[in-house]
Amino acid sequence: MSAGLLILFYLGLSLGPLILAWAQELDPRTPWDELATGLGFLALAIILVEFLLLGRFRLVTGRVGSDVVMRSHQLLARAALVLAVLHPFFYISPRTPAPAWDVTRQSVVDQSWHALWPGIVAWLLLGGLVAMALAKEVSGLRYQHWRLLHGLGAAVIAGFGVLHALRAGRYSADPALAAVWLALLALALGALAYVYLIAPLLRLRRPWRVREVRHEADRTWVLTLTPDFRGRLPYRAGQFAWLNVGKPVVSLDENPFSIASAPSAGPEIEFLIKEQGDSTCRTGQIAPGTRAWLEAPHGHLIIDKHPDAAGIALVAGGVGLAPLMGILRELHATGDQRPTALIYGNRHAGQIAYGPELERLAREHGTELVHVLSEPPPGWTGETGLITPDLLRRHFGPPDRHGWLYVLCGPPPMLTMVEDTLIDMGIPAHRILSEQFVYD
């Protein structure tokens, strides 16, 4: 399914209830009442479809990228919050019981406690959920606990929201529309159950084992997994996996990591992991033989979709090298003759990962290797400072590089700067693939 079709599908799901309500052709109420209901419908539909934007469904992430999906999830949650907060304030019809002649509740707003309380609970919880997401970093909660609360909170909001629509809604009294609300709720809860329960259980048939943990660079480790089943992971260079090491198969302790190995090198999988927080800081203590589970492949840094690119330019910031290493290794392992260049930025020389292998690839395959250090050691002859527009223009400016594919991975500010510079240099947006390592 193309990205355009996905957007149409999204619009269909989130506007569907509104369209079904309009198609009922009930006697119209005041425009303010209709607007209030419309906002409520839109808010509830957006909330229910949010469950499909968890960044775990390849049908979605494979087209637009997990980071785009997660950013859309966050933006749409804020939009839903605004719509939901506003919706009760637009009703202007009297909040009294309907007179006997008014069977379709055209002249009043249902104010019975029975209809209102589920909406009030969902309304308050939604504000709390979005506030909790915005304050994730300062809340002091472990990421995994935060994720559990976020998922459970969202499920409760979805349930109470639908209950409110069914009880209070003038249009939702229609059996077809009521069925659509229930179907959307089932889809939402089913998506949650699939990602956190069913898919992990299905993974029981495909266990992995840690073969080696190797110190690679400053606070950075290489973790190699070997499959404990007959077969291999059908991934493409540059993709990432959700990794769970040493925990039960159903566990909230799983983190996304790019695959640094080349698919054609064999069934083993390699990750380059930088210590960041509670789970990554324990990487060096993982014992060989530890059981691991992988949910993969994900990600859209896939160069095979661009066979017409004349060359491949890679720009990595720090551990952002991981997926690009997988791409470089695959290009050379498969004898791809296209020219390659890597600009690799770090703070100091001790942070450079895969140094000797990169030198070898440069020597044997002609990869143009540009190390950039912001704190260079004495006698350093490479580039210094940060990766800047000027540096990019010097290396990627020659006209023959306009037909190349540009693959970027690193900290968000660096990615934004590199993308803007490349676009400024006339590189078409579809020739730039980028992925960031944070969803916040």
Ligand SMILES: Cc1cc2nc3c(=O)[nH]c(=O)nc-3n(C[C@H](O)[C@H](O)[C@H](O)COP(=O)(O)OP(=O)(O)OC[C@H]3O[C@@H](n4cnc5c(N)ncnc54)[C@H](O)[C@@H]3O)c2cc1C
């Ligand atoms: C697509 C993708 C690919 C990545 N590839 C690599 C890689 O190849 N090598 C590497 O070193 N790092 C990679 N990361 C980053 C890595 O996932 C985080 O550094 C790691 O999850 C931090 O976990 P922690 O428990 O040590 O730190 P914590 O202190 O718990 O978290 C630090 C921050 O990491 C992020 N994070 C933590 N847990 C998760 C989670 N379960 N899901 C999503 N984000 C989380 C959050 O932004 C959090 O604020 C990647 C991230 C993404 C999104």
